[in-house]
Amino acid sequence: MVHIPDYRLARERMAKNQLIPRGIKDHRVLDAMGKVPRDRFVEEALVNEAYNDHPLPIGHNQTISQPYIVALMTEALELTGTEMTLEIGTGSGYQTAILAELSKRVCTIERVRPLMVKARTVLAELGYNNILFKAFDGTLGWKEYEPYDAIIITAGAPKIPQPLLDQLAEGGRLIVPVGNRFSQELIKATRNYFI
Secondary structure (H helix, E strand, C coil): CCCCCCCCHHHHHHHHHHHHHHCCCCCCCCCCHHHCCCCHHHHHHHHHCCCCCCEEEEEECEEEEEEHHHHHHHHHHHHCCCCCEEECCCCHHHHHHHHHHHEEEEEEECCCHHHHHHHHHHHCCCCCCCCCECCCCCCHHHHCCCCCHHHHHHHCCCCCCHHHHCCCCEEEEEEEEEECCCCCCEEEEECCEEC
16 A cells, blocks of 8 residues: 655645745635645645745756745735736746636746646646636737736746836736846836835
8 A cells, every 4th residue: 555645744844934924914814725735736846845944946047936935925925716817937836826716817937848737637628617828928918808906926027017007907916026036026017016
């Protein structure tokens, strides 16, 4: 008989010991982080590292973000459950799953097709049916489903791409780490203002 580890306790510890002490307060974000199995989004060889607070490689020179950053960026979006959310950078699909727990619908764009295909497979296996996927240049957004109530850019950018601001609904929020590869600042913006 094969033993399949249960990581529920690790998810609970992640929220209690890593996220709450660092200032994550939104109970909906904490609940989503406690529900989504991050171990399903990492390489099998790294599964025992899944709930440690650091990024992990996922192939194609990409990483899954550390849990704290996922929680911080998600909390900054102030999701209520009614949003049409655009994610730029599907990556492993972990952030996508967190967004799907907290949004009405998620449109996610990934430029590396094999990552998008793998993420789509894992998310389908986990039962998510409120996510649309596209392999494309995320800096151009996804006009077909605009306007978006929330936009999250999961990779650093030198500046906020104007097409994404243009696709943001009035009153919508956009979160992006802006800067260079050595130093980035998390920016929250609305259609016409930085917050």
